[in-house]
Every structure is written in C-alpha cells, then in structure tokens.
Amino acid sequence: MSKIDVLLGLQWGDEGKGKVVDVLAPRYDIIARFQGGPNAGHTLEFEGIKHVLHIIPSGICHRDKINVIGNGVLVEPVILRKEFAALESIGFEPRTNLYISRKAHLILPTHRLLDAANEASKAERKIGSTLKGIGPAYTDKVARVGVRVGDIARSDFKAVYEKAKESHLNLIRSLGYDVDAFRVEDKTLSEYERQWFEALDFLKGLKVIDSEYYLNEALDKGLKILAEGAQGSMLDIDFGSYPFVTSSNTITAGVCSGLGIAPSRVGKVFGICKAYCTRVGSGPFPTELFDADGEELRQKGREFGSTTGRPRRCGWLDIPALRYACMLNGVTHLMLMKIDVMNGFSRIKVCDSYEINGKRTMNVPYDMEESISPLYSDYDGWLQDVGGVGDYEALPQRMKDYIAMIEQKTGLPVALVSTSPDRKDTIIRTEL
Ligand code: GDP
Ligand code: IMO
Ligand code: MG
Numbered sequence: 001m002s003k004i005d006v007l008l009g010l011q012w013g014d015e016g017k018g019k020v021v022d023v024l025a026p027r028y029d030i031i032a033r034f035q036g037g038p039n040a041g042h043t044l045e046f047e048g049i050k051h052v053l054h055i056i057p058s059g060i061c062h063r064d065k066i067n068v069i070g071n072g073v074l075v076e077p078v079i080l081r082k083e084f085a086a087l088e089s090i091g092f093e094p095r096t097n098l099y100i101s102r103k104a105h106l107i108l109p110t111h112r113l114l115d116a117a118n119e120a121s122k123a124e125r126k127i128g129s130t131l132k133g134i135g136p137a138y139t140d141k142v143a144r145v146g147v148r149v150g151d152i153a154r155s156d157f158k159a160v161y162e163k164a165k166e167s168h169l170n171l172i173r174s175l176g177y178d179v180d181a182f183r184v185e186d187k188t189l190s191e192y193e194r195q196w197f198e199a200l201d202f203l204k205g206l207k208v209i210d211s212e213y214y215l216n217e218a219l220d221k222g223l224k225i226l227a228e229g230a231q232g233s234m235l236d237i238d239f240g241s242y243p244f245v246t247s248s249n250t251i252t253a254g255v256c257s258g259l260g261i262a263p264s265r266v267g268k269v270f271g272i273c274k275a276y277c278t279r280v281g282s283g284p285f286p287t288e289l290f291d292a293d294g295e296e297l298r299q300k301g302r303e304f305g306s307t308t309g310r311p312r313r314c315g316w317l318d319i320p321a322l323r324y325a326c327m328l329n330g331v332t333h334l335m336l337m338k339i340d341v342m343n344g345f346s347r348i349k350v351c352d353s354y355e356i357n358g359k360r361t362m363n364v365p366y367d368m369e370e371s372i373s374p375l376y377s378d379y380d381g382w383l384q385d386v387g388g389v390g391d392y393e394a395l396p397q398r399m400k401d402y403i404a405m406i407e408q409k410t411g412l413p414v415a416l417v418s419t420s421p422d423r424k425d426t427i428i429r430t431e432l
Contacts, residue, residue: 003267003268004255004267006267007335008232008252008271009229010271011273011325013230014278014303014305014306014312015232015274016274016338020418021042022044023416024226024270027432029223030059030066031067031068031226031228032228033229034070034073034254034255036134036246037054037075038076039134039231044423052307058228059226064097066098067094068101068209070104070215071102071103071211074138075100076106077203081199081202099207099209100149103148103212105141106146106151108137109165112136113184114136114168120175120177126282127244127283128244128281134246134247136168139247147161150208216261229250229254233325235250236328238251251325252269273337275317275336277315278315279315280310286372287374289315294313294315296344297341301338316351317350317406319353319409320363332412340386340419342381344383345381345383346380346381347378348380348381349376349378350376351375352409353374354374360375381398382396390427392429415432417429
C-alpha cells in the first residue's frame with residue numbers, strides 16, 4: 001500500500017508549484033489537484049515551451065501519467081475548455097489522461113458576476129480576487145446549494161441552474177448593483193452563458209469519475225500519487241491573513257477533504273517556497289519592499305501574475321511566516337525556488353522575527369493587519385550567475401550558506417533547488 005505525497009505552496013502562492021510538479025511527475029503514476037480552481041496559474045517551461053495551467057494538474061504534459069481534478073477543486077467549464085485547446089495546440093491530448101471528480105463543484109457565470117459585485121462592494125477593503133468566481137462558488141458549496149459536475153447528467157439540470165442563477169442575481173441586486181453593470185471576460189451575462197453551456201456539453205464528453213474510490217484503490221495497488229496544491233498557506237481560509245485569503249484550505253489538511261484521502265495515508269509533504277516572498281492582490285505582507293530592491297525582484301523574477309498579469313508585490317524572505325506554514329503542513333522537505341533571481345544582490349535581508357507593540361515574536365499574529373515591524377538579518381550575496389549549474393556542490397558558497405541558513409531556521413532539509421523557470425534547471429539534493 002502506498003501513501004500519497006503532497007506538494008504545496010508555503011507563502012502567498014506562485015512559489016513555482018507547477019514547475020516542480022512537472023519535474024517530479026515522472027516519479028509518480030497519478031497527479032491530483034485537491035483545491036482551488038482557475039484562480040491558480042501554474043507555469044511549466046520545457047523544450048522551449050512556456051505553458052500556464054489553471055484547473056488541470058501540472059502532470060498533464062507527461063502523457064503516461066493520469067491527472068485527476070479532485071472533488072475539492074472548482075471547475076469553470078469555459079476555462080477548462082480553453083485549457084484543453086491550449087494543450088492540444090502544443091501537441092498534448094488531455095482527453096486521454098485527465099479524469100474529473102463527479103463531486104467537484106462548478107463555477108457558474110453568475111458566480112463570476114457575484115465575485116465582481118462582492119469586490120466592488122468592499123471598496124478599499126477589496127481582497128484583490130482573481131474574479132474567477134472562487135469565493136461565491138465555495139460559499140454555495142458550504143451553504144449546500146452548490147452545483148456539481150455530476151449534476152450535469154440530471155434531467156432537471158436546467159432548472160437547478162436557473163435556481164442558482166436567480167439567487168446570485170438577487171444577491172447582486174441586494175448589494176445595490178444593476179446586474180448589467182458587470183461583465184464576465186468582457187461579455188454580458190447572456191453572451192457568456194451561451195459559451196458556458198457549450199463548454200458544459202464539452203465537459204460531458206470527458207472522463208468523469210468517483211475520484212475518491214479511484215485514488216484510494218490506486219494506493220491499495222501500490223501506485224504512486226502526488227497531490228498538487230494551489231495558492232499558498234498564507235492564503236488558507238483558516239490560517240492565512242484573513243480576510244485577505246482564498247476560500248479553500250490550501251494546507252495539507254485540504255488533501256484529505258479535497259481528494260477523499262485519510263490522514264494516515266499522507267506520506268511526504270513537499271513545501272515549495274521562493275528565496276524571497278511575493279504576494280498578488282491585497283492584504284498584509286510584513287516584508288514587502290517599496291524600493292529598488294523590490295523592483296529588482298519583480299523584474300528579474302518576472303513577477304507578474306500568471307492568471308491576471310497583475311504585478312506581484314515583492315519582499316524579503318519571511319521566516320516566521322515560513323515556519324508557521326511548515327508547522328501547519330507537516331512539511332518533510334523544503335523546495336527552494338527562484339534563488340537565481342537574487343544573483344545580482346550584494347546584500348540580502350531575511351526577516352527572523354517580528355516586533356509587534358514593542359514585543360519581539362516568532363509567531364504570526366492573529367491580526368496580521370496590525371503594525372508588524374520585521375526584524376532582519378543581513379547576508380552577503382553571491383553575485384554570480386547560476387544558470388545551468390546542475391550540481392549542488394558547484395553552486396557559489398554564499399548561496400549554499402543562504403540555503404543552510406534556511407535549513408537551520410526551519411529545521412528542515414532543502415531537498416530541491418530551482419535555478420531557472422526551465423524543467424532542466426532543477427537540482428535534487430536528496431533522494432525523495
Ligand atoms: P505556481 O503558481 O506556484 O505554479 O507559480 P507560477 O507559475 O504562478 O509562478 C512562478 C513563476 O516563476 C513562473 O513564471 C515560473 O516559470 C517561474 N519560475 C519557477 N521556478 C523558477 C526559478 O527557479 N527561477 C526563475 N527565475 N523562475 C522560476
Ligand atoms: P497559484 O496556485 C497567488 C489570491 C488573489 C487574491 C486572493 C483571493 O497560482 O499560486 P480568489 O480569486 O481566490 O478569490 O483570490 O488570493 N490568489 C492567488 N495569489 N497565486 C494564486 O494561485 C492565487 N489564487 C488566488 O490574488 O489576493
Ligand atoms: Mg501561480
């Protein structure tokens with residue numbers, strides 16, 4: 001009997017999860033997404049191809065691997081169909097190796113309108129949502145009025161749809177907005193609905209399964225499964241910087257409910273983090289930089305959203321937040337991404353603790369919006385290009401010192417170091 005390994009982000013998302021799933025996929029039989037939806041943007045780069053995935057797991061470019069969209073994921077049919085087309089245009093056939101859970105919830109066009117209306121109503125307290133309908137669709141799921149992929153087969157589906165739509169439109173009106181004030185992807189509601197129903201027909205032709213049985217039976221047979229997270233631990237609905245979070249459990253616990261896997265069947269937990277921090281959207285970010293260093297991280301790291309194109313906010317590595325995420329997830333291996341982005345820095349800062357109301361603490365506070373002063377240590381940069389270095393020992397000593405410092409402060413091994421967006425520039429240090 002095998003256990004399921006987990007790969008997830010430890011910061012505010014965009015840590016490089018897509019790249020690492022693609023790198024590790026050859027070691028697994030099945031890759032399964034357990035939460036989130038099209039708010040995610042996971043980038044793969046290989047053989048001159050750059051490809052961004054949203055709902056489809058990042059193992060899809062390995063033809064012999066099965067990819068599963070789990071029950072905890074939200075499916076937006078139009079976006080899913082576009083992802084199929086994009087994959088087909090570069091020679092892949094997701095029809096053959098993608099399965100979708102019957103219990104996954106659907107994002108309706110009006111969920112997306114409602115997302116926009118909710119954001120508009122928050123004025124300067126906007127979450128900075130990706131406007132893919134995530135919050136409203138998960139709200140319906142928890143309120144027990146959601147629409148699931150399996151419902152598409154119901155003879156009364158249209159009535160179920162209309163009922164949900166009407167309640168969303170009423171909610172928008174109750175916020176004081178005219179429904180026509182909002183668009184989905186620049187389309188009116190009726191234009192987008194037409195596209196959505198066409199995409200729903202397309203979805204009917206895909207492999208829809210009872211994924212909890214499929215995955216548990218696969219483990220019974222000794223197959224190897226990698227669970228792929230979306231977003232990051234600091235965006236978790238319970239433990240992130242609430243209310244500036246997403247609407248799902250992004251942490252390891254989400255694997256159990258999002259795939260139907262018992263906690264005793266969880267194996268290794270790979271925690272992905274950047275050598276610095278980024279955040280896209282609003283909300284507290286203690287180590288955020290507003291100076292030339294922040295701009296250098298953004299430019300060198302190409303820190304612009306994979307889903308929305310928005311510039312990402314950049315800052316130094318935040319150890320208290322990282323330790324918090326490692327604790328919540330039971331991380332067994334750290335994977336350090338984008339260290340090459342810091343090649344040009346002569347001095348690098350790392351936040352070791354916070355000062356809050358004159359008191360020093362290593363803990364992430366209940367209210368991250370209160371005034372947090374990060375307390376920093378300084379390190380010498382390595383001022384060397386590391387592109388193409390495949391051997392850990394051949395990395396600059398100061399870079400290795402930086403990595404050792406992270407291991408010491410988190411008490412965890414850095415098992416993988418990534419030095420470029422490309423699949424091939426990945427150093428795996430320890431047997432995983
Ligand atoms: P994800 O959401 O966690 O999958 O991450 P994204 O794909 O949204 O953002 C990560 C970005 O960094 C993508 O553009 C990747 O191609 C890129 N990337 C990943 N690893 C590295 C790395 O080690 N170095 C550099 N320079 N870029 C990387
Ligand atoms: P990946 O998987 C970074 C952020 C949004 C916003 C907040 C809520 O690529 O790492 P939502 O659309 O979920 O209602 O937005 O969460 N956010 C992400 N930030 N990476 C992501 O996914 C994100 N998914 C959502 O910017 O602040
Ligand atoms: Mg991303």
